[in-house]
Amino acid sequence: MEGEMPQPAASAPDAGTPIMPGDGKPSLRRFLGDAVNMFKGMGVTFRYIRKPSRVVTREYPENRETLKFPERFRGQVIMPHDANGDHTCTACTLCEKACPNGSISILTTKNTASKRVLGAFVYRLSSCTLCNLCIEACPFDAIHMGAGFEMASYSREPLDLILNKKEGR
Numbered sequence: 001m002e003g004e005m006p007q008p009a010a011s012a013p014d015a016g017t018p019i020m021p022g023d024g025k026p027s028l029r030r031f032l033g034d035a036v037n038m039f040k041g042m043g044v045t046f047r048y049i050r051k052p053s054r055v056v057t058r059e060y061p062e063n064r065e066t067l068k069f070p071e072r073f074r075g076q077v078i079m080p081h082d083a084n085g086d087h088t089c090t091a092c093t094l095c096e097k098a099c100p101n102g103s104i105s106i107l108t109t110k111n112t113a114s115k116r117v118l119g120a121f122v123y124r125l126s127s128c129t130l131c132n133l134c135i136e137a138c139p140f141d142a143i144h145m146g147a148g149f150e151m152a153s154y155s156r157e158p159l160d161l162i163l164n165k166k167e168g169r
């Protein structure tokens with residue numbers, strides 16, 4: 001509008017000025033609160049120094065041999081085999097269909113009775129998100145989430161796994 005003067009832009013705070021919550025000024029109350037919190041934290045540290053048996057931190061990898069995993073831990077997908085090296089997979093492909101990112105391929109073959117059986121259970125650990133959907137989809141309890149978690153690799157090839165030890169059931 002004619003005759004209206006342009007307003008100056010609001011100035012930004014100086015780069016070196018600390019931004020404080022609340023009214024922007026340090027206060028005795030805040031200082032005392034911070035001091036109390038600091039002593040609470042130090043109290044926890046000293047309690048664990050006095051009673052090291054109560055320390056809950058797991059010192060990996062020193063404790064690798066004695067690591068205990070919770071029942072619902074989700075490591076990489078595994079296919080359990082019995083003492084004879086057999087598994088319970090029927091090659092029904094439900095897990096393959098349930099996998100949202102194509103990490104499973106079920107390759108089938110025929111046994112001597114011309115029955116369609118599992119040839120290879122291909123599991124691509126490199127793309128698996130450990131979501132558990134394949135495990136839930138399996139009607140024969142043929143695959144589980146294992147406890148494997150050391151999955152680092154310099155290339156993808158070692159992460160393409162065949163889970164079954166032999167063809168068929």
Ligand code: SF4
Nearest residue numbers: 099128129131132134
């Ligand atoms: S855990 Fe999830 S991502 Fe991994 S293979 Fe199973 S369905 Fe696919």
Ligand code: SF4
Nearest residue numbers: 089090092093095138
């Ligand atoms: S693992 Fe289970 S769901 Fe997957 S093909 Fe085998 S039997 Fe079917």
